Amino acid sequence: MKKFFLSLSAFVLCSLLPAKAQTYGTIAVTACPASVILNTSSNFSATIDTRYNRNVTLDIYGRCLTATNTTFVLTCVRSLDLATFESSSLSPYVFTLTIPTNGTTYHLLTNIDVGACGYLIPTNAAAGASGTVTNCGVTVALKPGN
16 A cells, blocks of 8 residues: 555656656858858858757758869857857867769758857858859757756
8 A cells, every 4th residue: 555655646746747858949040151152261150059058960051063072161169258269270160061063952960069168159161172162051950958
């Protein structure tokens, strides 16, 4: 009988507590240039708030319409407070997407664990020496609570 009441009380307690699933959402980085001309780079600034999202996924994408393969390079820097930033030359977050010439949009998905860093800021998009990148962009996926 004692086991029955313990089981019943555990069941009642668990049923009263609300179930909290982690939410998942994506954000388009609208400041990213739509195209980057061959052998050039484009500076921009977008803020990704990582104070409550330790794990971040970036979807980096672009298309190449020139005669040879090219690359699309995205550089991100970290900041604790949006007042001071790490030097982009020291950033561990430089991502290179190699894009073939077939006119198809290619995607690079990468997971980042930003640790205790408060903000992740994409700052520069660059195209390789052999081709212009079009239809390029960055989408961020956040999963709070990690």
